[in-house]
Amino acid sequence: MANVLRNSAKFGFSGVLSQLSIHSRHGRECVSPCFSLQQRNNSTSPKIKVDLDSSTGVAVLRMQSPPVNSLSLDFLTEFCINLEKLEMDRSCRGLIITSTLSKVFSAGLDIMEMYGKSPERCGEFWKAVQEMWLKLYGSNMATIAAINGSSPAGGCLMSIGCDYRIMVDNPRYSIGLNETQLGIVAPFWFKDTLVNTVGNRAAELSLELGLLYSAPDALKIGLVDQLVPEDQVLSTAQDTMSKWLAIPDHARQIDQCVYIIYNTSPLPLDHARQMDQCVISVCIYYI
Numbered sequence: 001m002a003n004v005l006r007n008s009a010k011f012g013f014s015g016v017l018s019q020l021s022i023h024s025r026h027g028r029e030c031v032s033p034c035f036s037l038q039q040r041n042n043s044t045s046p047k048i049k050v051d052l053d054s055s056t057g058v059a060v061l062r063m064q065s066p067p068v069n070s071l072s073l074d075f076l077t078e079f080c081i082n083l084e085k086l087e088m089d090r091s092c093r094g095l096i097i098t099s100t101l102s103k104v105f106s107a108g109l110d111i112m113e114m115y116g117k118s119p120e121r122c123g124e125f126w127k128a129v130q131e132m133w134l135k136l137y138g139s140n141m142a143t144i145a146a147i148n149g150s151s152p153a154g155g156c157l158m159s160i161g162c163d164y165r166i167m168v169d170n171p172r173y174s175i176g177l178n179e180t181q182l183g184i185v186a187p188f189w190f191k192d193t194l195v196n197t198v199g200n201r202a203a204e205l206s207l208e209l210g211l212l213y214s215a216p217d218a219l220k221i222g223l224v225d226q227l228v229p230e231d232q233v234l235s236t237a238q239d240t241m242s243k244w245l246a247i248p249d250h251a252r253q254i255d256q257c258v259y260i261i262y263n264t265s266p267l268p269l270d271h272a273r274q275m276d277q278c279v280i281s282v283c284i285y286y287i
């Protein structure tokens with residue numbers, strides 16, 4: 001593991017984060033061309049299924065990559081391609097993300113992507129993680145995570161990258177940024193997103209202790225917005241989405257824009273790259 005980390009630290013990360021701006025969150029621009037994403041999508045069977053209801057303008061994106069919807073490079077590439085397609089489709093105003101797997105929303109980053117891979121592959125993987133977050137957090141669509149299972153680490157990041165979170169009311173399902181428990185550190189942009197969701201103190205405790213919250217505890221700290229019985233998670237997400245879509249898009253988008261500008265520190269490319277490298281270097285030192 002240490003060697004993998006050492007190699008990855010040498011690699012220059014993409015610094016895609018520099019593109020987080022008023023334009024990427026609220027304009028209709030793509031963060032990166034679909035072409036390059038499609039070029040690197042090598043998966044054979046779809047890991048993601050998207051159904052767009054043109055009468056409501058709401059798409060449901062189902063993650064269907066057993067056993068745990070781990071975020072591999074192939075998965076992330078497919079995810080980003082689908083997000084870009086929906087983003088460019090003006091008939092789509094809302095996106096619900098859920099899982100077809102029982103018990104798991106997403107297990108987060110695919111551990112196998114962090115082990116025994118070339119520096120180039122590690123860099124490509126990390127860029128895909130950043131792109132996933134940028135495209136989701138920067139989406140013009142109203143986004144709701146229908147969390148129907150556990151959602152640790154990168155799965156939690158995906159959830160808090162959405163505008164609203166509905167989780168199944170099952171204390172066995174957990175969610176949180178548990179990186180420190182694994183001996184690694186959540187990058188600063190994970191932290192920013194968590195602070196924007198639960199506030200400073202809860203985020204500090206959560207990150208330092210690597211806390212995984214049961215669904216009821218996640219509701220208490222505001223990590224999720226609502227708990228519902230398992231069989232109602234999708235219908236509740238659809239009902240909630242109709243309320244979000246009753247708001248004119250431009251007003252909601254501008255409001256989000258103001259919020260994010262005042263609550264997220266936009267960093268220039270070099271800073272973003274260096275800070276990610278710093279996190280990984282610290283991990284290398286201790287692992």
Ligand SMILES: CCCCC/C=C\C/C=C\CC/C=C/CC(=O)SCCNC(=O)CCNC(=O)[C@H](O)C(C)(C)COP(=O)(O)OP(=O)(O)OC[C@H]1O[C@@H](n2cnc3c(N)ncnc32)[C@H](O)[C@@H]1OP(=O)(O)O
Pocket residue numbers: 004005008067068070071103104106107108109110111112113114122123125126150152153154155178179182184185186187279280283
């Ligand atoms: C340049 C970049 C590369 C280098 C990076 C360097 C440093 C990193 C520094 C900073 C990065 C910080 C960011 C990290 C974010 C992350 O997301 S890290 C991933 C953290 N994920 C987890 O901790 C989740 C672990 N999994 C679970 O808790 C459980 O599996 C579950 C999701 C709750 C489901 O439990 P369940 O009982 O249903 O299933 P199992 O545990 O039996 O698992 C089934 C099967 O799935 C495999 N698996 C589980 N999680 C992952 C995963 N994240 N990646 C890949 N595979 C996973 C598990 O091994 C089992 O496989 P099997 O034994 O072959 O059946």
